[in-house]
Every structure is written in C-alpha cells, then in structure tokens.
Amino acid sequence: MPEIRHVTDAERAAFATDGVVCLRGALDPATVAGMAEPVEVALRSRAMADLSALGGDATAGGRFAGGVDHWKELPEFATFACEGDLPRLVAELLDSPDLWLYEDSVLVKEPNTPARTVWHQDLGYFHVAGEHLATTWCPLDPATPESGAVRYARGSHRWDATYRPNLFVTEDPIPDTVGEVVPDVDALVAAGEAEIVTFSTAPGDVVVHHARTLHAAGGNTSATARRRVVSVRYVGADARTLIRPGAPRKPHQQTWPDGAPFTDLDPADHPRVWPAG
Numbered sequence: 034m035p036e037i038r039h040v041t042d043a044e045r046a047a048f049a050t051d052g053v054v055c056l057r058g059a060l061d062p063a064t065v066a067g068m069a070e071p072v073e074v075a076l077r078s079r080a081m082a083d084l085s086a087l088g089g090d091a092t093a094g095g096r097f098a099g100g101v102d103h104w105k106e107l108p109e110f111a112t113f114a115c116e117g118d119l120p121r122l123v124a125e126l127l128d129s130p131d132l133w134l135y136e137d138s139v140l141v142k143e144p145n146t147p148a149r150t151v152w153h154q155d156l157g158y159f160h161v162a163g164e165h166l167a168t169t170w171c172p173l174d175p176a177t178p179e180s181g182a183v184r185y186a187r188g189s190h191r192w193d194a195t196y197r198p199n200l201f202v203t204e205d206p207i208p209d210t211v212g213e214v215v216p217d218v219d220a221l222v223a224a225g226e227a228e229i230v231t232f233s234t235a236p237g238d239v240v241v242h243h244a245r246t247l248h249a250a251g252g253n254t255s256a257t258a259r260r261r262v263v264s265v266r267y268v269g270a271d272a273r274t275l276i277r278p279g280a281p282r283k284p285h286q287q288t289w290p291d292g293a294p295f296t297d298l299d300p301a302d303h304p305r306v307w308p309a310g
C-alpha cells in the first residue's frame with residue numbers, strides 16, 4: 034500500500050517544542066477500523082485490567098479498561114505496531130535511524146465512564162532512558178474532551194524531572210518508586226504557570242507524545258460514544274535500558290542490565306520495527 038504521508042518539518046518542530054503533536058490523517062482509516070475486532074478480542078482477554086476498579090470507580094457507570102502487550106498474542110496488533118505507516122512515522126518524527134517496539138496498549142473508556150486518567154508521565158513506568166521515546170495514541174472513535182481526549186502539559190518533556198508513576202487512575206505514587214511526585218498540573222494552569230495542549234481527533238489521526246510529557250484525560254461523559262484507543266510505545270537509537278526501582282517489571286525485564294541499547298535485547302520482547310524488513 035502506498036505511504037499515506039510523511040511527517041512535516043512543522044510537526045517535528047511542534048513535537049520538539051510541545052512534547053506532543055497530532056499527525057492528522059496519518060493512518061489509513063481502514064487500517065484503524067481493522068483494529069476494532071482485535072480490540073474486542075483484547076477486551077475479553079486476561080491481559081486487560083479494569084482501571085476503573087483501581088481508581089475506586091468500579092460500580093459507577095462504564096469501565097476504563099487497559100492492557101499491554103497484546104501484540105504478543107494477537108497478530109493484528111503485531112502488524113499494526115511493527116509494519117506499515119505507524120513505525121515509519123514515529124521514526125521520522127524522532128529523526129531516529131532505528132526504532133524498536135517497547136509495548137502496545139489498549140485503552141478503552143466506555144460511555145458514561147467516570148474514571149479519569151490522572152496526570153502522569155510515561156517515563157516513570159518505562160525502564161528506559163534517552164530522547165528517542167514516543168507514545169502514540171491512535172483513536173478508533175472520534176475523541177473529544179467529553180469522551181476523554183488526552184490533555185498534555187505543553188513543553189513538560191523539558192521540565193527536566195522524572196516523576197513517580199501512579200497507576201494512571203489514582204494520584205498516589207506506586208510505593209518504593211523514585212523521583213518527584215507528579216505536580217498538580219491543573220493548579221499550575223490556573224496559576225498561569227503551565228499550558229494545556231489537546232486535540233479532538235478522528236480515526237486516522239495519531240497523537241504522539243514524548244515519554245517525559247505529562248498528560249491526563251477526563252472520563253467519558255458521553256452517553257453513547259465509546260473511546261477506543263490503541264497506543265503503541267516506541268524507543269529509538271539513543272534509548273538505553275534503565276531499571277526504575279519500584280516500577281512494575283515484566284518477566285523479561287527482571288534480568289535487564291542498565292545501559293543496554295535495544296540492539297542487544299531479545300527481539301522476541303522488543304522487535305526492531307524500523308528500518309522495515
């Protein structure tokens with residue numbers, strides 16, 4: 034299939050300045066629609082956690098469901114994350130000669146889901162360091178502020194801090210993690226000390242943020258609209274392993290050294306996705 038488009042210089046500049054950019058019309062809508070059935074399969078699988086329950090909202094309304102590493106079980110996720118336009122666009126955006134898959138994730142907020150995604154930074158969860166670190170957010174439904182579009186603290190990837198991870202739905206940091214507690218970004222915005230960037234998106238748009246960028250989302254207050262998202266996280270040439278104490282580790286990360294480039298890691302856990310082939 035022909036490439037839909039490339040990343041522009043203006044998009045690279047926005048990502049560098051804001052720590053987030055929305056690549057409009059970057060994926061073939063049919064490719065994105067093709068993920069609907071695999072997402073339903075993932076939603077029924079053991080890989081999914083009920084994040085609403087973690088946040089204390091289990092009984093109120095719809096659920097916020099999240100899971101990671103669906104690509105290891107479901108070939109459609111592997112194709113979406115490892116082939117085609119998405120890895121190429123991220124390599125272009127990061128200006129990285131190589132790109133590896135860190136993980137994928139399904140993030141669904143059903144209609145009437147009160148659970149918010151609290152302010153957090155992905156880096157505190159990821160056992161990596163570097164500049165080439167990107168999270169993509171690929172909506173399967175139109176996403177609006179009402180249905181849970183993500184809000185980003187503009188330029189927070191340059192705040193030069195690693196924040197303690199907090200399980201997404203509660204502000205309490207995970208015990209024994211290190212770093213600073215995530216600041217109250219809404220208070221900073223109210224005080225004129227921070228600014229929000231957010232995008233209403235359509236299927237085919239891809240929002241990409243840096244792993245240091247703080248972000249949050251409301252619940253899904255729509256009575257009828259689902260907010261289904263496939264999020265794929267990538268690392269590039271300058272990324273190195275860095276075990277972050279207290280942050281959840283996957284089985285293969287138990288034995289990770291610090292400082293390893295991804296070329297040295299097992300491709301069964303982190304396949305190289307760019308250059309293609």
Ligand SMILES: O=C(O)CCC(=O)C(=O)O
Pocket residue numbers: 140150155168169170181183248249250262264
């Ligand atoms: O979709 C959401 O509500 C949160 C997304 C997010 O935090 C992420 O992809 O890193």
